[in-house]
Amino acid sequence: MTALRRHRKLSAIWSSEPGFRGWFSSVNHSDLGRMFLVTAFFFFLVGGVLAMLIRAQLATPHSAFADAGAFAQFFTMHGTIMMFLFAIPTFEGLAIYLLPKMLGTRDLAFPRLTAYGYWCYAFGGSMLLVALVFGIAPDGGWFMYPPLTGPLHSPGINTDFWLIGITFVEISAICAAVELCVSILKYRAPGMSLDKMPIFAWYALVTALMILTGFPPLILGSVLLELERAFGLPFFQADLGGDSLLWQHLFWLFGHPEVYIIFLPAAGVISTIIPVMARTTLLGYGWIVASAVALAFLSFGLWVHHMFTTGIPLMGLAFFSAASTLVAVPTGVQVFAWIGTLWKGRPEMHLPMLHIFGFFFTFVIGGLTGVMVAVVPFDWQAHDTAFITAHLHYVLFGGFVFPILAGIYYWLPLVSGRKRFFRLGEVAFALIFLGFHGTFLAMHWVGLMGQRRRIETYDAETGWGAINLISSISSFIMAIGLAMVLIDVLIHAFVAVRGGRNPWKAGTLEWASMSPPPAYNFASLPHVTSRDAFHGDPGLANRLAKGEGYLGDPQSARRETLTVDIATGDPDFMVIYPGNTRLPILMAAVTGLFFLSILIKLYWLTPLALAGVAALALVWVWRLGARTDAGPQDAGRGVTLALAGETEKSPGWWGSVFLLVANATFFGSLLFGYAFLWTVAPGWPPQDWLAPSLVELGIGGAAALTSALAMRLAIRGNRHRARPLPGLAFALTATLVTAVTFAMLLSRVPPPDGHAYAATLFVLGSYALCHALIAGLMLAFAIARARRGYTSPARQAEFHIVSLWTDYLAVIATLSLLAAHLPGFLA
Amino acid sequence: MLAGAAAILALVLGLLLAAFRRRGTASDEAAGVKVWIIGLGFVFSMSVLAALTVYGLFAGQRLMPGAGAGVEAGVGTRVGADVVSVSAEARQWSWRFAYDDRPDHITDDVLHIPAGRPVDVAITTTDVVHSFWVPRLAGKLDAIPGHVNTLRIEADTPGTYQGLTAEYNGPGYRAHVFTVEAHDAQSWDAFVAGDRQ
The missing domain is CATH 1.20.120.80 (Cytochrome c oxidase, subunit III, four-helix bundle)
Known part of the structure; x- marks a missing residue:
């Protein structure tokens, strides 16, 4: 079989339906990864427009542009959209798109779950958009403290949109996290032992585990608050044995790990790009993995540092203050390992490297102001001022947006198969960099002068006018820069000239696929013998296309891949994927019906929707499997493997393990809440x-x-x-x-x-x-x-x-x- | 703190830019790990952070008179003979203050205290979460439904100080402010005796 015939045959097996119909039935990770990223950047635009509205309002004293109510919707939705509908889905999209290619396999563990997660995200996000368009968006601040968001003080539907919409979107985060854990641990090219994994996979694995343990407390908090709002169950009402502090604990139990859930994938992008740009290998691979893991653990001990002003005893404050500063150590290790990598090699200043430079400058400042805030007496003054807002934007924009922009420019040639033509990106970077620092340096300053966050206007006598005007003008410069990135990417995607394979001379396997990658990624799967599998072996891509790897012989119309032993990377089972189906979008729609019925209080619909979800879930699993034993299968290169359905620990078993980890965290949070109310709440x-x-x-x-x-x-x-x-x-x-x-x-x-x-x-x-x-x-x-x-x-x-x-x-x-x-x- | 932060920023950026200037031989992995990860990553960041944490704790204690027992939930703040106790009750969107030394008296949006004496403010709320903050007198402390948090404040000189709410609490948040009147000994006695408002 020639490479071309193999390509045609595999494409027939793996392709999604042509045209827009394919969007609804595709279960392919490249399709869904792209859909995730496009949707996430759409929400980035929406969140950005809200930021522009906020800055327009604050540009001058006594601005009559927005009243307090509208302004509250602006800042609440800006934070909510950027956190839940942009940052997390961008990680999911990037990981879903890249990981199977980097790991040298054909798809993720559960293709239909990828699609279901995407549609939950799209539908849940749409709910929040509807609220925004009709002016009934959440308005209690993105961390939604009750009792302000409780039934007595926010009787409208605004808060319900947040609680229900975000919980709906979090289903997609949990789905993606389960899937990424199983995929990274089991779905790799044969020979790729854990220590030969690309560094990005390690970061994605740690991030996914953090999502599984970080999101359940928030989901629990949202469920409890919605129960209080809809049915009067008084979890957060002090006069009925509840305590609003419970929400703060549950929220920040999620909220602090969230910061690292956002940062770690970006750090994975940086760790991938820097060695390529410096023409060398990553310095201290094991150290970096260890510090990512350490960061994950430490971040769960930090939630109280958002609550320094709630009246926690000083000894407690001392502990959490020390833990908060300790978290800077693994971050420091990574930053210096990256600089050391640059010293080790011969760095070149391409466009992705410019954005990485933007990351270093911004993130280090954000980290240093973060250490300042971790010092308790300083926080007592800075808390809830614009200084905190500025600090968190340095961390999030520096630690996430710059690396992601670097990643976009780095992987764009892979996604599109084209070469960058216009030099728009460099100008855009300059505008973003200058605009960002203008905006937020100024904000540190007014924060120290006493401007509180979330005030909708201020008096001229405060003397904050000029600084706020500088901040607002800079923010518009930044917006122009980001718009230019968008134009640059669109031009690139549609009209740029075709480019060759692997323009950066990178060593990871995604570049051994075609550009743009075909639906099946690799015509045959490689046998990996080193960390930079593609580096010393430029002929690898051609050999894989000729079918010289595993599973290079597509005889039946099955979507085949194989799984490996977690530690050693020896192949253990063969997997047959399900094909294109509309089941995921249907199931997401019925799930949406369940959430909608609670939102608009159509309670007769709720059990029907639940029954619908259960019925579809049964159809979902019924479609897999066979009625005869298939026996050992030929996987190529002289290896025979059993089918995954004929084993004890199938992918579904692993998926259940990770889902139960999240579930147990939810249950544990519930027990924590019970104990907390019992010991702390008044009225017991x-x-x-x-x-x-x-x-x-x-x-x-x-x-x-x-x-x-x-x-x-x-x-x-x-x-x-x-x-x-x-x-x-x-x-x-x-x-x-x-x-x-x-x-x-x-x-x-x-x-x-x-x-x-x-x-x-x-x-x-x-x-x-x-x-x-x-x-x-x-x-x-x-x-x-x-x-x-x-x-x-x-x-x-x-x-x-x-x-x-x-x-x-x-x-x-x-x-x-x-x-x-x-x-x-x-x- | 600012100077230290600037120095660290300069160090990191200097090392970053130097990497682009340098055109020497490539150093090996083991030496790199020693210098960059052990040396700069661990030893350097650990020592800076340890110093800062210790400093922060001592500064925190100094800010809190009464042997560091300053901020404690509920009762338990050590009360010396000199300490004045008042209470602050927040609601959307005003503050109501009461005085242990003058039990029948309540003031809205104006807190009277004696200058030069430590004052314990017992902070609570009747509705949502608020935060009590007089920037020139002390840090902020939250008012949480069902809890009483006690904050020690002290004004060195008589005068009027601006107070703010520092936790978003609804549409009236911006205008939710109050003033603190610090009296000299004589006028404080008069206030306690009820001679003037």
Whole structure:
């Protein structure tokens, strides 16, 4: 087979539907990565326009341009859009687009999940846009402190748009994070052991793990606040046993890691580009990986530093102040490793390098003002002034936007297959750089002069007028620069001349694909022997196109790739991907219906939408699998592999593990909230506890444990005698008993709108009930699959996935029951 | 702090630019790790940060009279004989002040204190989160529903000081300000006795 025939054959298998119809049914990571990035930059424009409105209002004293209400919507939406609808999706889009190419494989672990995540993001973002257009956008500040955002002080629908829209968008972040974890750990080219991974993959892995543990507290906070707003469950009302400080803890438990969730991918871009621009390899690869991991851990110990002024004891402040400054150490290690890399090689000043220079200058200043703010007495003065706003823009623009612009110019030739023609980018950089520093240096200054953030205007006597005018004019210069980048990229994408492969002479595998990359990425998968796989081996691209790697022989119409052992990178299983489908967009739409029904209080629709999601999920998983054992498959180069469905730890198993990590964080945050309210909130203990019942505790706990054990029985029965059904039926019964116990518990909880204690119990019980029902649904599904012949002693992957969920149910059911009954026994 | 920050910025940028000027032989990996990562990354940043943290803690204690027990949630602030206690209650969008030394008296948007004596302000709120901030007298402290936070302030000289709310609290946020009147000993006694407003 010639390279051209192989290309045609693979394209027929892997291509999305032609034209715009392909947008709705594509599950290809290159398509979806591009869609993520384009959508994210659309939101960047919207957020940028809002920033322009803010600066226009503040340019002169007593401006009559916007009133306080409109101004509150501007700054709330500016922050919200930039954080949730631009920064995080940009990371997701970049990682989704690049990682399979960098890792030398053909797609991500769960192609349909990529699409589902994208559509959740698009629909959730649209909700917020609708709110903005109709002037009913959230207006409580992007961190939404109750009671200001509670039902009493913000009765309108504005806040609901935030809570519901952002939770919807976060589904996409969780989906992407699960998928990236599994993809990076399992979906790599054979031979690519962990220590040979491109550095960007390490950063993406750490970021994805941080999303899985950082986002659940915020999702929990949003759920609780929405429950308070819609049904009066008083989690944040001090007179009913709630505490508004709980929101601040949950929000910043998310909010501080968020800063590093934004910075780490950008650091991954920098670590990728700098060695290429300096014609060398990265200095201290292992050190950089270690400091990224250290940064991730430290960032979770920092949330309190956003709450220095809430009246936390000085000893606590000392601890968090020390931790806040400590986080600068791994950052320092990375910055100096990058400079050391430049010294090691022979750096050249191309356009991406200019933006990296912009990063260094801006980010170091942002880091230094950050260290200042971490010093508690300084923060007591600077907190909530324009100084903080300026500081965070130095960190986020310096630490994210400049590196991303560098990344855009670096990877643009790969995406488009073209060469940059006009020199617009250099002018744009100069405008952005000067405009940015003009805007925010001035803002530091007025902040120190006492200008608070979020005031809609100020008096002329304050003397802030001239500085604000400088800031506003500079911000418009920056906006012009960013608009020029947009024009430059559009010109590049549509009219520039065609360029050759690998213009930067980079060593990572994405450049060994064609430019623009075909839907299947690689005609055959490489065997990787070094970290810069493509560097010392320029003939690699041609050999892969000729089919000399793995899976180079497309005989059937299957989308094939392979997975590897996590540590060593030895190939272990072959994977068959699902093809193009509209199921993800449909499922996202029905998910959207669920959120919409809560937003506009059409509660009869809510259970219907949930049932719809469950039904579609069953269709989703039913479509995979086979009714006969396929046996070992030829993967090329003399390697034979089993199909992933015929193993214990399939990709779906790994996906469930990471999803459960996020889920457990959610549950842990709920228990934290319970303990926090109990110990800190005024108005405790509540008037009456839930009447404790040894019977309920015993039956519920025993049933949940039984379902986990019965599932193991089913797996053994399937393996030895091909008879999984008795165990499955036993597990299903036990799960239903668990569900009934929690339904009874819920019926006995004191009125949840009377006290935060009862409200917390209500949520805890509902959470456990929901998981019992999910496990029940999965067991019913497994029974149906077994009866229809989709399982065998070899095709056992689905049982192991269900087993994870019954195990999880056993843990959370026991903990929930103890948390519900113990206080009553003790009282 | 500013000079130190500027020096570090200059160091980093200097090293960055020098990398482009340098046209020597490429240094090897092990030596690079030693100089850049161990030397500059660890030792340099650790020592700067350690110094700064220690400085910050001492400065924090000095700002807080009463042996560093200044900011504590609820009660427990050490009360010397000299300390005056007042309370501040925030609402959208005004401040209401009450005085332990004159229990029947309440003032809106004006806080009276004696100059030259430490004052403990017990801060709370009747509705949303606010923050009590008199920039020239002390840092800020939040007013949180259901909690009382105590802040120590002290005015060295009599006069009028501007106070602000420093946590966004709705459309009236900008105009949510108050003044602090610091009295000399004589006029404070008169205020406590109720002779004047």
